[in-house]
Amino acid sequence: MALILPNHLTVKEGHLYIGKHDCVSLAEEYGTPLYVTDEERLRSNFTRYDEALKKHYPDVQLLYAAKANGNLTIMKIFASLGAGADVFSSGELHMALLAGMPPEKLLFNGSSKTREDLSLAVEKGVKVSLDSFDELRQLNEIAGEAGKIVEVSFRINPAIDVPTHPKIATGLATSKFGIKADQIVDAYRAAMECPNVVPVGMHCHIGSQILDVEPFAKAAEIMVRVAGEITDLGVRLSFIDIGGGLGIPYNHETEVAPTPQEYADAVVPVFLKGIQKLGIKPQLWVEPGRNLVGDTTVLLSKVNSVKTSHKKFVNIDAGFNLLLRPAMYDSYHEVIVANKADMERDTEYTVTGPICETGDIIAADRKLPRTEDGDIVAILDTGAYGYSMASQYNCRPRCPEVMVFGERSGIMRRGESVIDILNTMKKLPWHEK
Secondary structure (H helix, E strand, C coil), X not given: CCCCCCCXXXXXXXXXXXXXXXXXXXXXXXXXXXXXXXXXXXXHHHHHHHHHHHCCCCCEEEEEEHHXXXXXXXXXXXXXXXXXXXXXXXXXXXHHHHCCCCHHHEEECCCCCCHHHHHHHHHHCCEEEECCHHHHHHHHHHHHHHCCCEEEEEEEECCCCCCCCHHHCCCCCCCCCCEEHHHHHHHHHHHHCCCCEEEEEEECCCCCCECCCHHHHHHHHHHHHHHHHHHHHCCCCCEEECCCCECCCCCCCCCCCCCHHHHHHHHHHHHHHHHHHHCCCCEEEECCCHHHHHHHEEEEEEEXXXXXXXXXXXXXXXXXXXXXXXXXXXXXXCEEEHHHCCCCCCEEEEEECCCCCCCCEEEEEEEECCCCCCCEEEECCCCCCCHHHCCCHXXXXXXXXXXXXXXXXXXXXXXXCHHHHHCCCCCCHHHCC
């Protein structure tokens, strides 16, 4: 069966290419394991999403979901295109500001912020999406001590069941995220009584890797309905943030994902109908992450060995230390032998990493060409929740990240060494001799 590839990946003379670059040559130049991202694909993904939404409503602000891939170079590219960011930690907030995203285009999200997190948001003038009455009280105290006023939204839990993995379904009634819809009016009423907090927005996020537009339209309908109740309290909404979550096709043979245009056609009219009925004109904020970066990146890995046991194993030098999704979510990623990309895939293998865990399986029971040690394996669609979820488990340094753009390529994050791991460790005084 012929390979089905997105248009920025091609096969030339038997080798897999990303953009204009031979993956085998990149592996030889930079070593493996290696993340490789195509800047042109990043830019086109953003533009396609942005334009699709603005065809319906010009006052749209994209907030890149920084948790998907927090590389500074990637965030700078999105900042140059006008993006803000949904940030989930003080580290992501610092990264967004360093990338050139203005504070007014940032939203500090999260269900368990520390007082230090809230203090940083106050200091930098960043809006906060509040997740509990406790956070409201703490933020009001912190802002008062700093002599500042903070603009806030509340994260609403819309209690929507969505077709995705339960670990990334964040809008369920049983989720840890957000405030129940029947408590949300009380939350805004409480915020209006706080001297150092001003409610100006609404926020929700129903989940990730969703391949159906209907749940997003339903969430938008709930949001504008609740917006009516909040507006009746006297809150002047400057934005309504409907979150992100639009998925991508990881299995290119069996999965079809809605396009950003199909998403916009389903969701924005619901939003517009609601705000027009209310007579308000808030900005529409949307938080794409995976849809912007997921398919932009491949993870290149070298085959260490091939072994026949109860099945045939291809053992590579990248495991769940670098790509956790298959182990954590049983996620599918297409695997291609980059130096044999045009050869018939006639042998079944299970591709495994070097980690000392039985669950370190990248791809189970896949048809590949006859594979041998030294071959280069490309794992596709690793731009989202790849490096950002990587670890140093088994004392393995994290690998480099490379960007390609036209004929050019360069390192946007160097690989770590064992020295980097050891440098954070200290000898205890009572162990000194």
